């Protein structure tokens with residue numbers, strides 16, 4: 001009879017308990033830090049819609065390709081305008097640069 005070594009199943013039980021406790025702890029912390037249950041918003045691919053954020057102050061434009069939480073960014077201290085534009089026709093040049 002050898003009683004010195006701990007049976008393997010006890011290690012397994014200990015490991016499972018440890019993982020369960022750690023996992024539960026993280027889930028608990030995550031729930032507490034979240035404050036309120038929020039729906040997970042999947043970022044929506046809006047590149048096809050040609051949505052732009054346009055700064056009315058300086059004219060900077062950002063094209064929106066993926067939209068997660070709907071929040072209009074600010075530029076020059078002002079909220080940017082949300083503009084939808086028709087896609088420019090490929091091959092058609094607006095203006096030739098230079099002379």
Ligand SMILES: [Zn+2]
Pocket residue numbers: 055056057058059060075076
């Ligand atoms: Zn600006």
